[in-house]
Amino acid sequence: MTEQSMPEVNAEFGAYPTIDFTGSAPQGLRVLELVEGDGPLVRKGDTVTVNYHGVIWGSDAPFDSSFDRHQPAGFAIGVGQVIKGWDMSVPGHNVGSRLLISIPPEYGYGSQGVPQAGIGGNDTLVFVVDIISTR
Template identity: 40%
Template sequence: MGLTIEIVAPGDGKTYPRAGDIVSIHYVGTLEDGTQFDSSYDRGRPFQVELGVGAVIKGWEEGVLKLSKGEKAILTIPPNLAYGDEGVPSLIPPNALLKFEMQLLEIHRPVS
């Protein structure tokens, strides 16, 4: 099973992130049973991350690269694209399927 993306609300349809960009995203991460394990909303600010440097799980990065600015989607990420058979102790069990409801808010492209 691979990554699946369900579009909840379309974005601009023309501005997509690429490796090297810094993106700003609001998200809620849940386990398959709906148990929440992380949320940028709970921290009161969007999550910012540079793409293409391995800072997030593989499925998360693959999904974000397919979203356009403003798009809201639910990413369903299989264990092989998440934390695999190790999980994250006391947070994410081994071989867990993860769901992230996210919205790509901003794309910051470095000046070259």
């Protein structure tokens, strides 16, 4: 059995994410706070502004990245506007935090995946998320 561990990621808030995979994807939803921010706490129902970089476990190429667009994204968190893995992992962290989130299919896009984005139904998603603001 291969060791299940989170990938290595550069821990500098605001820096373009580099993700280095070893081993197989961990079971379940996993969140690592790489940088602890000292801003306001994100609460369920807040509107957050984040920069994020999403890849399929083991892949170098992002399927979606606000870093690549040079445009942060904003949305309500914890209320079903984004995938369940985000709703469950972003609240409770402070503005200024960099998170590394591993999201299994059941908390991502489910067994149907998102074929047009190259996401299969069994793919574990990995996101690096910089929390810029909350209100």
